[in-house]
Amino acid sequence: MKIAIVHDWLTVYAGAERVLEQMLVMYPQANLFSVCDFVPEGERGFLRGKTPRMTFIQRLPGARKRYRSYLPLMPLAIEQLDLSAYDLVLSSSHAVAKGVLTGPNQLHVSYVHSPIRYAWDLQHQYLRESGLDKGVKGWVAKWLLHKMRLWDARTANGVDQFVANSQFISRRIWKTYRREAAVVYPPVDVEAFVFREDKEDFYLTASRLVPYKRVSLIVEAFARMPDKRLKVIGDGPEREKIERIAFGHSNIELLGYQSADALVSHMGRARAFVFAAEEDFGIVPVEAQACGTPVIAFGRGGALESVHDLAEPEPTGLFFGEQSVSAIVQAVERFEREGRAAIQAEDCRRNAERFAPERFRKTLGELVEREWGAVRRR
Template structure:
């Protein structure tokens, strides 16, 4: 069984890229096709993997803003030659699923999310990008209308959809009118550990972007003199630092050794955004620490309320503060929290993925002649 892996783009490492590492470890002989790649940013198994790029990769130099290439991505992905493969696994948050395969090739799409900026979060993305009103805003809106039509049309190129969560499977059904299996994202639980030491601080680990909701955590902790450490960088960094009180510390980027230490010592991870799945809450739980989270989206599948964390209902200061106060009155079992996170370990994902691909390929081969009648 010849397998190929497809991903939207590889400018840097993140949660979706860790999924690709796990796919590569399950199918080590499979080449990885992508629109463009910053090879110097790759780590782990991707550093030396067989990564094949499109015509958008005009240089080996670091590409600082891959989003500028987005208008060319549909053509780039459709130019990838996947002839000769029995199975193509596309890992897609945007354009990855759009590759074209032949009738003898099974195309499985592992969908991290339908294209956010084309569908229900389009206003969150387009507004900050172009500002209020104006010609540029209208042009991008027209372009995104085309992208929605194209995105829906390319969903028909997929034989089997897999969502990374029930939350994403619901969105696949909504926007593509397709059913999907669910295989939860892999988490590097072995990297994290518990400790008896308590640093006495709350923690946020996130890219500092508006939709992540970090502003809410900074405001609540600043207004109530609660210690908060914020790990991550992004376009909102200066704004958040300007509004933060003396109890809030911004640590920027930290390496893995520092990260797992902060996770292990924090009182709890504050997770104020809505994510398709959410890796950081499971990393915190793998460290034996509970999560205080907005009770919407993928977090409902990864946190057990009052056992591995607490939820708040609305993205408002009062709602978050009430959840923090409730958390302060509770006790949590670190080992029980970590045991829950182990259910999402990389080894679980890889076992499920391997069995699923083999099963779906067998079914695909058995059903290839269904509905075909040779008329004589």
């Protein structure tokens, strides 16, 4: 069986690339395709020696730094990849990879991290945060996203089997494409996170400092709780705003970017990890649990599937119901009253192990085999 693996674009090693890495472990004989590839030489280990075949986007002016600005051309670009020689096409898609062209004798399984967020239900948030919600540029952006939606909906017909990274994304796929999706949770390198039972007197949050992560809400909440310490790991465009909120509050420590080893150390020692974003899945809360650390999370999105609330058997954290300062304050206070005694570090670790890479490979591999068997019986 000849196999092609298609990924949107290759620029960093993040959540989608961890999925791609495990696909390459599963199918070492596969050929890799991508819109563009700008991964630095020293960071290409996850590609496992593969040199992807790229589209014309790779050669466009300034693409290395501004590849996202060529999004309107990416549907055309992805359709120019000739995959007609392959039996199985496995796409890893959060933008355009699912739109590759395949024929009736090919099996196309698409692992969808999310339908294009900024084209569908998050369009208004995206335009607002990008300053494109008004004016001539705004109308151009809205028209382009309208065209992107039409293309995205049409190309869903070329996928034989959708796979979602969470029940949350499965529901989004149904809403967007009216297609059922199997759920295979993304891989988390649990073994890289050291289990630690004894905790220190501080809370932790760690993420890129961008608006939708809502780190500013967490910092503001702890500014109202001077008796509770917070450490913040991460950098990004919201750093100055967060620094202004934290100014004068000695209980809040902004650590900026930290190495992987430093992140693991802080996660293992933290009393609890605080997470205020609505994520498609959310790998970082699982990593915290792998360290034996409870999670205080916004009760929407993938966190509902990766964290067990206090009301459940063997809880690993608790949820707050809205993205607000007061809700976070109340959740931390509830954790102090009830959670610290009820949540065991071993339960957190055991829950995280559900998302180990070998489970991902086994579940996805069985699904692909089942679908390929159905193709052969046609």
